[in-house]
Amino acid sequence: MRFSLNFVKELLPLDVSAQELASRLTMAGMEVEFLARAGKDWVFDVEVTTNRYDWLSVVGITREIAACLHKKANIKYPKVVKRPILKERKVIIEDLKDCPLYIGRQIEDLKVKNSPAWLRERVFHCGIATINNVVDITNYCMLKWGNPLHAFDADKLEGNIYIRRAKKGEIFIGIDERERKLCRENLVIADDKKVIALAGVMGAKNSEVSENTKNVFLEAAIFSPLTVRRSRRAAGIDTESSYRFERKVHPDYLEYASVESSRLMQELGGGRFTGYAEAGKKPIIKSKKLTVDLKRFADYLGEEISSTQIKKILTNLDFEILKSQKDKISVLPSRFRFDFEDEVDVYEEIVRIYGYDRIAPCIPFLVPRDESSFSVSEPGFLYRFKNELRTFMASLGLREIITYSIEADQELANLGQKDFILLLNPLRAQENAMRTSLLLGMIKSIRNNLNRNQKDLRFFEIANIYSHQKESFIEKPVLAIGLSGQANTLFCLKGLVEEIFKYLNIEGMDLRPEPQAHLSNALGIYINSEKAGLLGKLDEKTKKDFDLKQDLLFAQLQVGVLKEKRKEIAYRSYSLYPAVSRDISIALRRDKKFAKIRAAVERKAGEFLVDMRIVDEYRGKDISSDYHAFTLRVFYQSKDRTLTSSEVDALHTGIREDLHTQEGIILR
Amino acid sequence: MEHEVKRLEEDLQKDIEKASDASDIEALRIKYLGRKSPLAELFSQIPSLSTEEKKIWGKNLNILKQKITTLIDEKLSGFEGKEEEIDLTFPSRPVERGSRHVISVVLQKICDIFAHLGFVVIEGPEIEDEWHNFTALNFPSDHPSRDAFDTFYLDLKEGKKGKQLLRCHTSPSQIRVMQKNKPPFAVISPGRVYRPDEVDATHSFMFHQVEGFAVGQDSNFAHLKGVLFYFARQFFSPDVSLRFRPHFFPFTEPSAEVDISCIICGQGKNKKKTTRCSVCKGKGWLEVLGCGMIHPNVLEACGIDSKKYQGFAFGMGIERMAMLKYGVSDIRLFCENDVKFLEQFNL
Known part of the structure; x- marks a missing residue:
């Protein structure tokens, strides 16, 4: 997520340098991957982990910045007006699972032109190209509140608005002018005649706001994260909009974004708000009450953080302290956060603002365990x-x-x-x-x-x-x-x-x-x-x-x-008496195996045989190519005495005689 | 005779001074003490002398012989231990030796460091199922958090634990150990992992990871930090600094990413930014691993009572560690197996 410091300053007065802020955010878990000056502004690019949908909005980021600076952000929320009701068209949702809520505001008689400098700067510094005042306003409000919005040219819409699954093979041409064939995985926004948007992903070319647009139908909705995910995967597109819907959007922010866009279109485009349409039901977001057991928390960290500090940190993070006892603090997480399920989630919140680096490292004594005490495949x-x-x-x-x-x-x-x-x-x-x-x-x-x-x-x-x-x-x-x-x-x-x-x-x-x-x-x-x-x-x-x-x-x-x-090695006693060797020159016919010679040597030398090696191989004219000629050296040794020369000769002669009788072996 | 003895003594003195090695001395021994030596010549004259002279010269010549022997032996003892001088400026004979692959060595170094602290090494299978690779690790199904963990699926029959796949991290080993064993335990689990990543200088579809985890009644975040500080100082250098940044992983809470102070420029540690270091890109810090306290949901999925037990876990990429430690700039080199690469790590 890219945001600018001046954007944040609209919501929270700051007296800290961009570099200092970047370092604080990084150490609180919002890693600043890129920081650069842009005129009198500073651009931050931060990594948004998948659990923090709220960091996809400048409001959410501002709240985080405040907490990091040990302050509480005081965000002003616009008043939500739902009158008059739009008469010209109705909004019909096919399946509330895909789209629990859809609201529209019609703004008429506005003039599409360039945005004022401040608006262009905001949007541009956040990495989005400026188009015209209407589009820039929707983007500005998306950046601020985190909810994607889409403005249709109201005069190009025919009849009612439908939120439905695409028919197989239905054609969609997006504002990127590429044509895509849709399938049932895709959720679309359509009017009586045609598809006007790939829901939560991209608007269609056919109803895009242009210089000639006079009347705008402004869409704000909640689409199922899963539906958007599957739909954009099927269509092979990934947009700022789908990225946010996949990570959930907040129904309150949705209203604020819609109201503020509508107000800005009136202020900057000279239009009038003429009607409000709604379908579905605003989901009720209820925070789950969680209790921090202070002793368990200290055991979890290996360090104690005082109850006063904990309460201050949580309050700055928009938590409500319900009850504070000696050993327990009950809290209600911010209504704008979706990532609190368990007590440990609150632990992380406290300790990341407190500072991971302040926890003193300690090497544990691990109970030694032998491999064999584990049950593992x-x-x-x-x-x-x-x-x-x-x-x-x-x-x-x-x-x-x-x-x-x-x-x-x-x-x-x-x-x-x-x-x-x-x-x-x-x-x-x-x-x-x-x-x-x-x-x-x-x-x-x-x-x-x-x-x-x-x-x-x-x-x-x-x-x-x-x-x-x-x-x-x-x-x-x-x-x-x-x-x-x-x-x-x-x-x-x-x-x-x-x-x-x-x-x-x-x-x-x-x-x-x-x-x-x-x-x-x-x-x-x-x-x-x-x-x-x-x-x-x-x-x-x-x-x-x-x-x-x-x-x-x-x-x-x-x-x-x-x-x-594998076997454990067991010592074997060895002979201390000298080994004696004798050579035999042999020519072995190639259709016979050396194994025959080995067997003869083993048979004749018996217990006195310690080793045999080929010490020489011979190739020469006097040897037929049908034969393999070599010198075999046989080693004799006794375990308990020195073999006499005549004993060895007798053994060796025995071998020679044995080999001599075999077919295919010639003694040279 | 007196004159001859004197000359002999003078000659010997000169010869001994000239002698430059043991073989020269042996030659002198023959020259002065041998059968044809001047001394032998003198001895041969004794029978022709008078009784009185016989007595005197016999004694004198024996003294002389003793003297010569002593002089030669002394000189020789000076040469003992001195050997032929060899011109060692000639090139050496090449030595052929084997080597272990740098990845297998780094992997073992890492496991050994943790083993010193009491971790036991247990490997897990590479072919896994969805339950072990994702579900038990607290990944919601079809959630963006699975995007970072894209996975190869296999044409194996789907079982009760979901589709079969190639593990995309070593964390499922954690699940396998925790399911079957009662805490306390500390385990380190290395191995190959697979992700459908396009291959470039820092990505590959196959690489190695090490997973470590400890579960007990009091395993805490400070311990996690202690263990990782110990590891980093053993593995990189005793003066390396670490910083823990909050992060998000589905299977740990709180979670952190750990950076080490850049081992090239050391900026993170010194806090002064002077150089544009190409390794850390001027940030001063290098990300090396992810870690955190094991999420209670993960413990519960393995049948461990999360009210009674708590634990920490960490995981790191071996190629990354090897690249940082030895300055290897391209991950593809590890699987190319060029001898010129392999032989540099005679570890």
């Missing part, structure tokens, strides 16, 4: 585990990324994702579905970096995935790993996954070949027989579709399963 307590995983992943040399949970449904579908949840009201088509895997975000992050000439990328993300499940849905956290670049192979990825399992002390990890959409060489990651995740390499087609310059290796693990399977 399971994922609620994954936070610490997730952070631990994050720190661990970073210690493995990976960088954490954060990617969007919402993606384009088409992109998700292209990646073989199914059962994803759709947004009903997406902002843009590229963000309209909830992801069921972190793969897409990973691909995009890797791609962005590759395109910026980054190499050897090692990323991880921990975030939720979501999907439909029967009648309901799943939302669960997963850990994704993405590697790219020459230094990173599928064995690095497998090693990282194994390292996580080692860190969490999870036994029974099992990697099973398992086809996955858009991954080649994919493995399912199992803990005993429970699925815990997957890993693989992005297949060539997808790599091409995304225009990735390098391979992407991807793994995804279920955080909930990892936490559940």
Whole structure:
């Protein structure tokens, strides 16, 4: 809401600087977002919170300013005259729920011309363009009292005035000259023949006041906030008028605004007031009596404010003090305020004028409570585990990324994702579905970096995935790993996954070949027989579709399963005797798996086997391309003694002999 | 012989002075004490001397040997601990390391600060229903107050608690905890939130928030202030100032917005306006969070007796906190995941 200091001064004498006032208002909750000099005036732009309809009027703002300066505003209310009754036309309301009250005043024989300088300045400094004396007067009164008004050219109205819902497809051309097709959501003002206004939102071009207007029909009304809200949304317009109706308007102000407009049109336009029309019933606004329990109030604040101070603050805010006792004060809120329902509403009123900054901060002693004493659905307590995983992943040399949970449904579908949840009201088509895997975000992050000439990328993300499940849905956290670049192979990825399992002390990890959409060489990651995740390499087609310059290796693990399977670390004794190693050079035919060799080594070395590693890979002319040649180093160790050379040789020879008999294995 | 001994002593003195490291000394040890040393030569002459002379020179040469050994050892001990000098003006070898995302670190820093005060971290779901996201939080239906909280709705079956949606703030976590637990408690709840906002330098359709709340028989406004002062001083700097401005939120009463004195120009704190700071736009203050005393209607909606219990709550945007703390100027950087961005926060 924009208002000017001179406007306020019409209602309240002030001897405070604009800057000082701005700071006081801000600290009382009316945040001044903009303050600027305008000639001899000052323009304030304040944020109006949705509970304060009354700050959409200079009268309401003046009352607030007075309270902030520890004064009471003395607003003069005009006398409301309802005679004579207008004979030419009747006002008919279709549904009182949409419009509880509608009043009209007819002013005749006026002259439409430019407004005097003071009026132009008032309206202009409040951010509204000046048009002519009639329009400026309605705007001035709207600014002053908060009630939107509309002036029709009375000679362009045909017959009675109807407040009714629009017919489907009815056409409305507003004073902004845009044509809109209406629907049943729209409430309109119409005469016998045509729509003359979109109620509470905008007047129609067909009955607009012009230079030639002689007679004016001045509308003031209460429209249902909800109706106006839905109507202006359906029509796609937002005006000073609809903004105010949505936040409610006061029936008393409505009358004052109408009377004062009518008086000004007579004074400034030379017209005469010739008739009053009314339909509906003026709603009775009754303030709710509220009692402030002083002890409870002090407990609520952690600070005591004296009863005298409380009463002064409330009186300045137009409250009526009904009864003041030692421990209680009963009050009746201002009749112009709609935002008092509970005792706590009065608390805020007192303390905001008293000053939030005057309440001394105090650090509470919070009773320590263990997580386990809370009853919360399971994922609620994954936070610490997730952070631990994050720190661990970073210690493995990976960088954490954060990617969007919402993606384009088409992109998700292209990646073989199914059962994803759709947004009903997406902002843009590229963000309209909830992801069921972190793969897409990973691909995009890797791609962005590759395109910026980054190499050897090692990323991880921990975030939720979501999907439909029967009648309901799943939302669960997963850990994704993405590697790219020459230094990173599928064995690095497998090693990282194994390292996580080692860190969490999870036994029974099992990697099973398992086809996955858009991954080649994919493995399912199992803990005993429970699925815990997957890993693989992005297949060539997808790599091409995304225009990735390098391979992407991807793994995804279920955080909930990892936490559940995690075991406390238990110390295991280890051998203090030296480990001895022996190498075997092997050529393995490509249709055979290394698993066969592993099994043979385990079988033959038995309890003395501690580790086996590939120490060398060989490619050369003497090796057929059907074979994979490498050197395997086997480590032997005993728990209770030093193995002799001949013992190790015997074990090793056993392995060699075993391997020698197998098809597809050549010992070199 | 006397003459030779003297020369030997002089040579040794010079050589020892010249020696510049341990290996030089080892060379001297061989030169003066080795099998082919002048000393060994002198010793070899002893058998040809008279008995009397044998006695004298045997003693003298042993003294000399002792002397040489001592001199060499002393010099060597001076070099101990001294190592080869390496030209460290050469460039270092690059170190590869991982990093956590700045948002996840800031989030944890914030949660840790509150955890020190006794808050417990509990997360809530991102897919919520209207009742938890709005109704229980005292939002009237179809009211302008919901405008500021525009929300994505989902194609999930509407249940008893209304339409399913993506939470637009972390406040529904408050409801979930309060429904199932008996006060007193103090909980902090971080997570992702979603709003249909056009993406620009300060807005995104997805961002992170932290919600905090404490309910007890005596949790009051002064406590709320105490907790937030403690937080801001821990998180930003010990000399940061705070101001509480009255505001409106449906779920708190009284409600406040909290500003910190601008961490760039410090104007709010010093009260003198000298510079046009681009961060606070010359205001001297930066809005950082919203808070208030939990509205009795909210407590009641969760089955907590508002006559017996009272509480405070606060909420803040993590991206905003990170942007302020580290001077990040564009919210979009957080989800771009450029290594050049990520590596700056090796936190």
